[in-house]
Structure formats: structure tokens, C-alpha cells
Amino acid sequence: MRICLRYALILALLLGAGTACADELPPIKPVAHVDLPRFMGPWYLIVTIPTMFEKHAFNAVETYTLQPDGNIHTTFRFNNGAFDGPVKHIQSTGYVHAGSGNAVWGVKLFWGFKAQYIVAWLKPDYSEMIVARDKRDYTWVFARTPSVSPADYAALITRVKALGYDISKLRKVPQQWPATGAHP
Numbered sequence: 001m002r003i004c005l006r007y008a009l010i011l012a013l014l015l016g017a018g019t020a021c022a023d024e025l026p027p028i029k030p031v032a033h034v035d036l037p038r039f040m041g042p043w044y045l046i047v048t049i050p051t052m053f054e055k056h057a058f059n060a061v062e063t064y065t066l067q068p069d070g071n072i073h074t075t076f077r078f079n080n081g082a083f084d085g086p087v088k089h090i091q092s093t094g095y096v097h098a099g100s101g102n103a104v105w106g107v108k109l110f111w112g113f114k115a116q117y118i119v120a121w122l123k124p125d126y127s128e129m130i131v132a133r134d135k136r137d138y139t140w141v142f143a144r145t146p147s148v149s150p151a152d153y154a155a156l157i158t159r160v161k162a163l164g165y166d167i168s169k170l171r172k173v174p175q176q177w178p179a180t181g182a183h184p
Helices: 002-023 150-162
Strands: 041-049 057-066 072-080 087-096 104-108 114-122 128-132 139-143
Touching: 041 150, 128 150, 139 150
Parallel strands: none
Antiparallel strands: 041 057, 041 139, 057 072, 072 087, 087 104, 104 114, 114 128, 128 139
16 A cells, blocks of 8 residues: 555656646747638648557648537547558547637547647648647648648748657658559
């Protein structure tokens, strides 16, 4: 019992230390406004600081669908481990925070787990975007196409770094789609 209590205390201290570090950075500033109908549809994941579920994602695509109640149904689809790896789907629901210009969401995943979702940068033509979190633990860089030009890629990485992220943790997501145009 004493050992469990000791480990629990150590874990609490470590988690608190991580939170203290996150608190040193200012909150992520969201974009001023997101036109939700225009934002909907598929977004290809270009680069990420991945969660444990997407560490080995290939051909990753997140698709947003606006629901009649104003919430956003989200499907994250990817091949696990290789281009021909098993297809995985993660479903979630985004809840737009009132007064955020549609740029800040709470995302409810499984088991009641909720995550922060901030549209931190959005290209005016809605072709590229960066999703961030105040903790700077995860980030997702998306595009409407499976790849971006080298110049756009470099600019996106520069933007992620300017948000306060450690870019050494980024993973470029392999994308390889058939020439037939059979994209999600």
C-alpha cells in the first residue's frame, strides 16, 4: 500500500511539473473565424506530433461533417504501420466553443476523454491548416491534398515552431494514393 501511495505521489509530481512547463507558454491564439461549411470535408495529415494512436499512421485523412445540431462528426482514417497496413478509423465529435469564431472546439473521443482543438492557422483559401493545443503536446498539420510543395511544407513547420512546439518531435505522415484518384 505504501509503495503504491509513493508511486502515485511521484506520478502526481511529474504530471504537475509537466503542467507547470506548459503554463509558461501563452495560450495558443486561434484564427479569428472559421467558416464551418467551407471547413468541412477531408483533410490529409501532412505532419504531426502524434498521439499514441497515430504514431504509425500512413495515408491519414481526417474528415469533418457538420451535423444539424452544429456539432462536427469527425472520422480519422489511416493505414496502420504501412501503406498496405490495416485500415483504422477513429470517430469523435467536435463541439464548437461559443464566442470562438468556430476556431476552438472540445473534441469528445472514447471513454469520455475530451481534447482541446484549436485552429491555430488556416490558409485563406482553406487549403492548409494547423491544429494546436495549449499544452504543446500534440499538433496536426493538414492540407486538402496528400502533399504540399517543399516551400509550403517549410513554411508550415516554421509556423508550428512559432507556436512554441518542439519541431524535433514532428513526424511527417507518409501519403501514397493511387493514381486513379480513389481518395477518401
